[in-house]
Structures are given as structure tokens and as C-alpha cells.
Amino acid sequence: MNYRLEVFKKASMCRNFELLTSNYINEGKIYVPTYVSTGQEFISSSLSVISKIKKIKPFLFGQHRCHSIYLAFGGKINLLIDELLGRDSGVNNGFSGSASIGNSKINMFGHDGLMGSNGPIGVGACFASKKPTIIFLGDAAVEEDYVLGAMGWASKKKLPLIFIVEDNNFSIGTKKAIRRNWEIKDVARSFKIKAFDIKDCPVAIKSKSKYFFKQPVLLNIFTNRLNEHRGGEALRENKSDRYLIEMKKIGKKAIIIDQKLKKFIKDSWQKRLEKQ
Numbered sequence: 001m002n003y004r005l006e007v008f009k010k011a012s013m014c015r016n017f018e019l020l021t022s023n024y025i026n027e028g029k030i031y032v033p034t035y036v037s038t039g040q041e042f043i044s045s046s047l048s049v050i051s052k053i054k055k056i057k058p059f060l061f062g063q064h065r066c067h068s069i070y071l072a073f074g075g076k077i078n079l080l081i082d083e084l085l086g087r088d089s090g091v092n093n094g095f096s097g098s099a100s101i102g103n104s105k106i107n108m109f110g111h112d113g114l115m116g117s118n119g120p121i122g123v124g125a126c127f128a129s130k131k132p133t134i135i136f137l138g139d140a141a142v143e144e145d146y147v148l149g150a151m152g153w154a155s156k157k158k159l160p161l162i163f164i165v166e167d168n169n170f171s172i173g174t175k176k177a178i179r180r181n182w183e184i185k186d187v188a189r190s191f192k193i194k195a196f197d198i199k200d201c202p203v204a205i206k207s208k209s210k211y212f213f214k215q216p217v218l219l220n221i222f223t224n225r226l227n228e229h230r231g232g233e234a235l236r237e238n239k240s241d242r243y244l245i246e247m248k249k250i251g252k253k254a255i256i257i258d259q260k261l262k263k264f265i266k267d268s269w270q271k272r273l274e275k276q
Contacts, residue, residue, distance in 0.1 A: 001053070005253060007045045007202040008246055012257050014041035014068040015243050016265045017077065021067070021084065022232030029273065030084050032097035037068040039226035040166055042242050044072040046205040047134060047164070056213060059133040060108040061122035063115075064099035065166070069136060073106045077265070081272045116141035119163075120150035126159045132213040133161040139220075140171030142184045154216040155191040163188070163218040168225040188218040195220065200242050 018036040025034055037044075045068070051058055062069040070080055075091065083090030084098055091103055092110065102110025109125070111118050119135055119142075126133035141147060142165055154161060165184055169176050188195035194211050195218040198204040211217045224239040247254040 001049075003049060003053075003206060004202055004246070005250060005257075006049045007042065008250055008254055009257055009261075010045035010048055010072045011041045011243060011246070012254075012261045013077075013265070014045060014071050016258070016262045017071060017080075018067060018227075020265055020269050022227060024269070025232035032084065032086060033230055034084065034098040034232075035065045035067075035230055036227050036232065037065045037225075039224045039239070039241060039243070040065070040168065040200070041068040041072070042200045042202055042246065043164060043166055043205070043221055043223060044068045044136070046202040047162075048072040048074075049202075050206060050209045050212065051132075051134075054209070054212065056132050057107055058213070059122065059125055059129070059131055060106065060136075061111075061118040061125070061133065062101070062108065062136045063111045063118055063138060063141060064113070065138070066101045066108075066111065066136070067098070070101050070103065070106070070108060073108065075101075075103050075106055075108070077268050078272060079103075081269060085272065116144035116147040119144070119147035120153075122161065123150040123154045123159065126154070126161045127157055130160065133159070134164060135161060136164045136166060138171070139165060139167040139169065139176055139184070140179070142187075143171075143180060148187065151188060151193060151216070151218070152191050155193050158215050160213040161216055162212055163193075163216070165218065165220040167220050167222050169222075170225065170229070172229040183220070185218065185220050193218050197222065200224075202246070 018038040024030045079091035086094045088094050096110050100110040102108050122135035185195040185197050193216045197220045200221050200223040
């Protein structure tokens with residue numbers, strides 16, 4: 001398996017899906033509050049490929065920015081499109097919208113809307129089942145006290161889970177430096193959890209996979225969200241884009257994959273929209 005290429009395939013699916021989703025938000029075709037993960041897709045894509053290599057189908061606990069988790073781990077695109085369109089044929093019958101996607105077929109649990117609540121809920125599920133678990137949090141969610149308590153419990157019980165912190169430096173529009181004077185890596189290490197600060201590079205994520213699902217691990221992954229907190233509007237700040245970096249590294253194969261998936265996703269959206 002060409003690990004980097006396989007990750008790119010999944011990330012390309014996520015990126016092109018989110019780009020079209022943003023367009024349809026701006027055109028008024030999607031009316032539910034929508035949270036796109038454009039710019040952050042290599043995190044879930046890398047973890048999905050690593051899980052496949054390890055032959056593990058983990059429990060997945062995401063938050064409101066969860067489209068890429070769903071798609072990277074094998075969720076069906078048509079069901080997600082219908083969910084965003086509010087249809088009863090959606091993955092959650094039109095009830096979850098964008099922010100609470102869940103799907104038992106891929107072991108993905110929908111979020112209840114309380115910031116960071118998937119932390120203790122995911123820890124509890126892992127403790128009860130002893131199944132490998134991935135909990136996706138943002139850099140703001142880890143500031144909640146119940147998330148920190150859950151980390152302490154996971155450490156004490158040596159649970160086979162990964163805390164993924166998608167650190168895009170923003171809580172809606174407020175930067176980390178305004179909100180706190182500590183780093184979650186240091187807090188996790190105080191709980192005796194193996195913890196690392198890394199970039200959202202697939203190779204960097206894979207380099208820590210030797211620790212996965214044996215004991216609690218926390219990866220604080222620096223990433224760049226390219227859109228505003230909610231909706232399809234692009235952030236005004238210029239940022240590096242992991243997708244373009246990976247495309248350049250992989251070369252022609254990546255360009256072909258991108259073009260192929262762009263067409264597939266456009267066709268998928270069009271077919272669903274025609275059924276309205």
C-alpha cells in the first residue's frame with residue numbers, strides 16, 4: 001500500500017465534498033447550520049488509513065465539524081448529501097443536519113451539541129467496551145473541565161483510545177493566545193498520557209501510530225481551517241493548505257485523483273438535488 005496516496009484519495013473525497021457544500025450553502029440550497037472541515041481533512045483521512053492497516057474498526061466520536069470523519073471512514077456520500085438537505089433519506093433521517101452525524105455501520109456516534117461532551121462519552125464507551133476508540137476534539141473543547149476529567153480517567157484505566165485535538169487556533173473567531181496560557185500536550189502529560197504536538201502531515205501522524213490503541217494517546221495536531229466557523233465563507237487570513245502541499249509532493253497521480261473525485265462528487269450532488 002502506498003500510504004500517502006491512499007490518504008490523499010480519502011482527503012480528496014473530503015475536500016471536494018466540502019468545496020461543493022460551501023458553494024451550495026452560499027447559493028441557499030443548504031439551509032441547515034453547516035460546519036465544513038475544509039483544510040482539516042488529512043487528520044481523519046490519515047487515521048482511517050492507519051486503522052485499516054492495523055485492521056481495527058474503532059469507535060468514532062466527533063463533534064460538529066464531522067463531515068470528513070464520516071467520509072474518510074467509509075460513510076456513504078449520498079446519505080450525507082440527503083442529510084444536509086434535510087431529507088428523511090439522510091444518514092440520520094434528516095434530524096442531525098451537519099453537526100451531529102452518526103452511523104452505526106462505521107461505528108460513528110453523533111454529537112449531542114454540548115462542546116466537548118464527546119470526550120467523557122467516548123471515554124465511557126471505551127471503558128465499558130474496551131474497544132479501540134478515537135475522540136476528535138477542537139482546541140476550544142479541551143478547555144472544558146469534563147474533558148480534562150475524562151482524560152484523567154482514561155489514563156488511570158489505560159484505555160485503548162486516541163484523543164485527537166484538531167488545533168486550528170480558533171474558537172469560532174477567538175485565537176488560543178487570548179483564551180489560555182497553557183498547551184493541552186503539557187496537560188495530558190501531567191496525566192501520564194503520551195502526548196505530542198505535530199503538524200497535520202500524514203507522515204507525521206503515522207509516525208505516532210506505534211502507540212495507537214495500546215494506551216491513551218493525545219495528538220495535538222496543528223491544522224488550518226480554511227472556512228469560517230460556520231457556513232461556506234472563506235477565512236480572510238492567508239494560510240498554508242495541506243491539500244496543496246500533498247498534491248505537490250505526490251504529483252501527477254494526485255492531480256488525476258483530484259479531477260476524478262471532483263467530477264464524482266459534482267455528479268453525486270447533482271443527482272440528489274434533482275430529486276428535490
